[in-house]
Amino acid sequence: MSHLALARKYRPQRFAELVGQDPVRLTLERAVATGRVAHAYLFCGPRGSGKTTTARLLAKALNCETRAADAAEPCNACGTCQEITNGSSMDVLEIDGASNRGIEEIRNLRENVKYAPSGGKSKVYIIDEAHQLTDFAWNALLKTLEEPPAHVRFIFATTEPQEVPETITSRCQVFEFRRLRSEELVGHLVAIAKAEAVTLEAEAAALIARAAEGSVRDALSRLDQALAISPDAVSATSVASALGLAGLEAYFDLGEALAKRDPKAALTTFDGLYDRGMDVEEVADGLTHHLRQLLLLAVDPSLERIVDAAPADRARYAAQAGAFQASDLSAMLAMVIECRGQLRRAEAPRALFEVCLVDLCTLPTAGAVDTLIRRLEEIEGRLGGGGSGSGGGRASSVPRAEARRADPPSRPAPPSRPAPAPRPPLGVVTAPPVAIAESPPPAAAAPQPAAPSTADAPAALPAPPEGEADRWRFVVERVKERKLLLGTCLEEGYFLGLSATQVQIALTPEHSFHRAMLEMKENREMIHQELERGFERKLSFHCVIRDSGPELEAHRARMNREARQQLVSPSPDDADQVGADDSLVRKIVDLFDGEVMEGGATRQGEGQS
Numbered sequence: 017m018s019h020l021a022l023a024r025k026y027r028p029q030r031f032a033e034l035v036g037q038d039p040v041r042l043t044l045e046r047a048v049a050t051g052r053v054a055h056a057y058l059f060c061g062p063r064g065s066g067k068t069t070t071a072r073l074l075a076k077a078l079n080c081e082t083r084a085a086d087a088a089e090p091c092n093a094c095g096t097c098q099e100i101t102n103g104s105s106m107d108v109l110e111i112d113g114a115s116n117r118g119i120e121e122i123r124n125l126r127e128n129v130k131y132a133p134s135g136g137k138s139k140v141y142i143i144d145e146a147h148q149l150t151d152f153a154w155n156a157l158l159k160t161l162e163e164p165p166a167h168v169r170f171i172f173a174t175t176e177p178q179e180v181p182e183t184i185t186s187r188c189q190v191f192e193f194r195r196l197r198s199e200e201l202v203g204h205l206v207a208i209a210k211a212e213a214v215t216l217e218a219e220a221a222a223l224i225a226r227a228a229e230g231s232v233r234d235a236l237s238r239l240d241q242a243l244a245i246s247p248d249a250v251s252a253t254s255v256a257s258a259l260g261l262a263g264l265e266a267y268f269d270l271g272e273a274l275a276k277r278d279p280k281a282a283l284t285t286f287d288g289l290y291d292r293g294m295d296v297e298e299v300a301d302g303l304t305h306h307l308r309q310l311l312l313l314a315v316d317p318s319l320e321r322i323v324d325a326a327p328a329d330r331a332r333y334a335a336q337a338g339a340f341q342a343s344d345l346s347a348m349l350a351m352v353i354e355c356r357g358q359l360r361r362a363e364a365p366r367a368l369f370e371v372c373l374v375d376l377c378t379l380p381t382a383g384a385v386d387t388l389i390r391r392l393e394e395i396e397g398r399l400g401g402g403g404s405g406s407g408g409g410r411a412s413s414v415p416r417a418e419a420r421r422a423d424p425p426s427r428p429a430p431p432s433r434p435a436p437a438p439r440p441p442l443g444v445v446t447a448p449p450v451a452i453a454e455s456p457p458p459a460a461a462a463p464q465p466a467a468p469s470t471a472d473a474p475a476a477l478p479a480p481p482e483g484e485a486d487r488w489r490f491v492v493e494r495v496k497e498r499k500l501l502l503g504t505c506l507e508e509g510y511f512l513g514l515s516a517t518q519v520q521i522a523l524t525p526e527h528s529f530h531r532a533m534l535e536m537k538e539n540r541e542m543i544h545q546e547l548e549r550g551f552e553r554k555l556s557f558h559c560v561i562r563d564s565g566p567e568l569e570a571h572r573a574r575m576n577r578e579a580r581q582q583l584v585s586p587s588p589d590d591a592d593q594v595g596a597d598d599s600l601v602r603k604i605v606d607l608f609d610g611e612v613m614e615g616g617a618t619r620q621g622e623g624q625s
Contacts, residue, residue, distance in 0.1 A: 022240045029073075059193060063175055070193075075171070081097075161188075201228060214250060268332060271336050313337035379532065
């Protein structure tokens with residue numbers, strides 16, 4: 017006796033046997049029981065969700081010889097039901113839309129609908145893959161579909177409803193079949209394994225359900241494939257061997273390596289998967305799925321209900337999610353998704369994914385970034401006003417820095433030539449001195465217009481300038497006014513331009529801290545607010561990593577030159593403090609592993625003289 021595939025053997029023969037499509041099932045059952053069956057239906061949804069099976073059940077219910085008038089379920093025992101089940105009924109015609117897509121086939125169908133059913137009550141046309149029909153074929157069917165004979169029912173099934181013309185959709189009742197959740201597929205697989213007298217481990221069922229991606233037919237086909245290797249008991253190992261999948265254990269090992277920031281362990285685990293024949297893209301998909309599970313639980317443990325995993329595995333996911341912060345997982349998941357999009361066209365996909373794993377393991381943690389931010393704010397406070405706390409120091413340092421940028425002090429020039437006009441640094445938009453200065457200008461200075469007396473701070477700010485580059489510099493300065501460290505990180509990036517909906521800047525690979533700062537949720541919100549104000553429309557912000565090129569090198573050189581100028585030429589307000597606190601400068605140099613270039617030599621020579 018030939019083997020019958022599980023997908024065919026356990027195909028639902030009653031509405032009650034449909035899995036995971038309760039809204040569709042209940043509506044059709046009520047329509048059959050009350051005699052309100054429409055003349056045309058459009059069943060749309062992902063593959064393996066039960067569209068064609070439901071169409072057959074509806075045809076069987078309409079033609080069942082013994083079904084009661086107020087019932088919906090077919091008897092599956094009469095001759096008509098048996099013929100429909102076997103596919104030999106003359107009144108239920110299944111047409112493949114992919115191979116019968118032309119106008120001639122539809123003309124033949126239009127001629128045949130005039131004839132009455134041969135034995136049943138209704139003639140049902142089931143057109144699968146209906147989106148494959150040509151526009152001419154749809155047009156030929158249009159009039160017949162709108163006013164078919166009373167004994168004719170049309171059922172169209174498609175995975176791409178957007179390809180079906182609106183004129184056809186409007187003449188049909190549309191039912192959306194959804195993708196099944198993993199727990200629903202696991203329960204269905206366990207029930208079928210029990211009916212087959214086969215032991216199915218929970219982890220094996222979860223692996224099959226994840227590989228099936230919500231398709232019942234795919235899940236049963238993969239179970240059949242695993243039974244070919246292990247007919248009596250299906251374990252996770254046999255499923256992974258039969259389907260060429262990595263078990264959950266491998267992804268938990270990768271997750272542990274990422275939590276410990278251990279690139280060696282991550283690369284070793286990936287090498288083992290690659291040696292087993294795993295495709296790089298499939299490993300990336302599995303890691304994406306794993307990080308998504310961890311992210312949901314890291315955000316809130318109550319999201320366990322939407323974690324796509326078997327109940328037995330959710331405790332393991334929850335335990336590993338405790339080793340991460342949600343912001344870390346969000347950044348990691350974004351990096352893996354970006355890498356996944358590049359793998360298909362990469363010349364060396366394995367090397368690309370290995371680079372991604374190393375980047376994931378060296379990504380700064382949110383805790384480390386917060387600690388560094390606090391230390392930098394303390395340094396800003398000491399440089400700006402001598403305060404010891406981050407709050408007071410920051411409040412006093414930012415206006416002082418803004419006052420220097422808004423009104424740079426003039427220096428004594430040699431008698432032989434006049435003093436050159438001060439040039440503001442790159443990326444700085446000069447704001448009215450009255451709005452940001454700490455103290456009123458001296459009496460000898462030119463009179464300045466008084467700032468309007470209002471509590472709304474943005475009202476006193478200058479209007480955005482014209483031109484993309486000028487507007488971008490305006491945005492950078494606005495961000496620096498609100499958060500100096502964030503604005504400095506933004507200023508380090510090279511402005512690439514903007515599209516209709518997005519602004520892009522480029523950072524070099526060594527700017528990992530800058531990228532981590534710019535990717536933090538609260539920082540992105542602040543940047544988006546200033547982008548909307550500066551460019552006068554909603555824009556998203558995107559940071560790309562590029563190797564150093566002529567433009568980036570020139571930008572970095574310009575930034576370093578301006579930083580040195582500010583170091584060797586402090587303002588009169590800060591000159592005494594900076595000269596008296598050289599030890600603090602040395603601490604800053606040690607903190608960032610830097611060195612004082614021209615400015616340090618100049619100051620040292622002056623001190624000796």
